[in-house]
Amino acid sequence: MAQYKFTIQRGKVDLKDVAVAAGAPEAQSDTLSVNIDVTALTKGEAVLMLEEVAQKIHAGLWPPL
Numbered sequence: 444m445a446q447y448k449f450t451i452q453r454g455k456v457d458l459k460d461v462a463v464a465a466g467a468p469e470a471q472s473d474t475l476s477v478n479i480d481v482t483a484l485t486k487g488e489a490v491l492m493l494e495e496v497a498q499k500i501h502a503g504l505w506p507p508l
Contacts, residue, residue, distance in 0.1 A: 447507050449496045453484055456491075461499040463507045 446466030455461075469476060479489055500507070 445506055445508070449499060449507075451492050451495055453488060453492070456495065458495070458499050458502055461496055463499070463503070465508065 446468055448462075448464045448466035450462040450464070451460055477493070481489070484492075
């Protein structure tokens with residue numbers, strides 16, 4: 444089983460800004476976790492960032508690494 448981590452920072456809006464790396468194991472397989480630091484992030488920004496991650500998944504190979 445492989446895990447993947449997708450990371451994007453506030454204000455980044457391009458697919459190249461979404462980093463893909465090895466992720467940490469989940470408690471069960473076939474699980475998606477979303478961890479959001481909302482220190483200064485608006486709900487709209489969070490949604491846009493999640494959409495960018497979705498575009499990265501659509502545009503790339505599967506599995507991603």
